[in-house]
Amino acid sequence: MLGFLKGVNPAVYLFSATVLALILANSPWSGYYFSFLNTPINLQIGDWQVFSHHGRTMNLGEFINDALMCFFFFSVGLEIKHEMVGGSLSDFKTANLPVLAAIGGMVVPVACFALIESGNATVLRGAAIPMSTDIAFSLAALGLLGSRVPTTLKVFLMALAVVDDIGGILVIAIFYSEGLAILPLLIAAALLIITRFCGQKGVYQQWFYYLMFFLVWLCFLQGGIHTTIAGVLLAFCVPYVPIGVPKDLMDQINVARQSFDTYPVAHSKNRVYMSASQLDTLTQLRNTSSKVVSPVQRMNVNISPFVNYVVLPLFAFSNAGIALGDVPISDFAGGVPFAVMLGLVVGKPLGIFLFTWLFTKLGVVSFPPGMTKRNLLGVGMFAGIGFTVSLFVATLAYPASLGDIGVEYLNDAKLGILLGSLISGVIAYYYMRIVLNKEVKEGRGAASPEYQAYLSAQSGHPQEEK
Structure with missing residues (x-):
């Protein structure tokens, strides 16, 4: 159904939706834009309001964040399961490098944010905002440099971003869940156990997992744990090994x-x-x-067009609308926008580079073929493009329940995310273009004998694409 959209990189739609939201939020039509996002979503069966949140009907913005974004996190969960079972994170020794780098890329940005806003407990709710990497945007930006980028760097960035997603999911589950209700959560746990059991017994029909996804989502909605976690946990229950050969x-x-x-x-x-x-x-x-295709792969392939071309552009459109006139210039010298930008532009590449360098020196990990210190720093800069999950965490960190101050901090955080991601992407692109050209002349990176031998070995022993 969405096949006609596939000729365009999903990042283009995401970027276009972001620009459109910014234009509308700062135009004479801003009132219509924000009132549209506040439109209630009514789906009632008898006395039961399906899309009810905290005792009231969801508006369109909440429906996108709390319902549609569950499909995004379901897709993320499927990708994480693939990487951990049969991908770049399946081998402990190989996974060490991106895992340790990702830890540094999460810890240092949080520390940068806390360093700037240490005196305000309410603002510190958003310390996790700059710890995430947007997989689509970062890989698309790195891909602009073409074949000069070693494939090992692309795999490293993708694995690092997946670990970032795991960190973001844990943060959402631990720090942004409130008012827990035990009975719905017990029902959700029972449903997940049943789903896992059925998967092990050969139930591979996709409709079954979508049905269980919806039921677990309802339980989480009433249970107080953020609903996006339902998508991730359900994805982990989908069988990985196909029943046919x-x-x-x-x-x-x-x-x-x-x-x-x-x-x-x-x-x-x-x-x-x-x-x-x-x-x-x-x-x-x-x-x-x-029957010969992994259910994880089949479901991810089927759901990805909906996520990439519908859910994420809608999310960007509903969350990137920032009233720029409401942000004081002074905030850029020490407020929330500056703290977020510092975490993304400085903290992200610094944390990735330092942790990788440190554990390399300790002999815990080693660089893959084609990776150098210089292009490692560039990859760290691309990891500073933190858009989707960062915006999502910001909406949870500064909810409407905080009142006017929450709206102000959320607006500031969104601006910091957009500017920080843009600055990171531009600096990373031009820095890496210089580095890669220099490495080609020096016979390093993609032109190194080690990397060429690696490519020859890969072509001589073709492996199934993950």
Whole structure:
């Protein structure tokens, strides 16, 4: 259904929605923009209001953040499971480098924020805002540099961003859950156990997991734990190993070829007629092909277009609308915008670089082929593009329940995220362009013998793409 959108990088839609929100929020139509986001979402079954939050009906902005964004975190959970079971985080030794780098990239930005705003407990609720990396934006920006970027750096950045997401999810679960209700959470736990058990027993139908996703989401909505955690936990319950093997598919394909070679398809004008046996062969082929694909991969592929082209642009449109006139210039010298920007622009690359350098010196980890200290710093700068999860954490850190001061801090934090991400991306791009060109001339990085040998080994021993 969304296939016509796939020719464009999802980051383009995300960026366009952000710009549109900024324009509307600072235009004569700002009143319409904000009133549109406050539109109530009514779905009532009898006396039950489905989208009820804290005893009242959700508005459109809350529906996007608390309902639609669960699909984003469900997709993130599927990606995390893949990386931990069969991807770049599956091997302990290989995973050490991005995990340690990500820890530094989370700890130092939080410390930078706390250093600036240590005297205000309410502002410190947002200390976790600059700790996240936006996977889509950061990888898209790094990809602009083309083949000069070693693939090992791209894998490193993606794995680092995944670990960042894990950190962000833990922060949301631990620090932004309130008013816990035990019964709904116990029901949610039982549903998750049932889902996991069914997955182990061979229940691979996608509708079953979407149904359980909805039920667990409802329980979390009433239980006080932020609903996005429901998406992540449910994703962990989806089976990873397919029930079929590629050989079964190949055998079925050979049977299908024989069937069509023996009994040709009859043509009449523009219509194609198949025999009953040929239709049955195609049905069996379709069923077999679905069984040899990992359910985690299949669900992630199916849900990604909806997340990338609908959910995330809507999230950006509803959360990036900042009234720039409401932010005092003085805040950039020591307020929330400055604290967030400092965490993203300085804290993120500094933490990633220092932790990687330190544990390399200690012999705990080593650089992969193609990585150097200089391009490591550049990757750390790209990791400072913290958009989606950072905005999400900001909305949780400064909720409407804080009153006018919460609205002010949220507006400040959003501005800090946008400017910090933009500055990080621009500096990272131009810095890396200079570094990569220099490394090519020096025979380092992507031009190093070690990296070329690595590429030769990869092409000589092709591996299944994760």
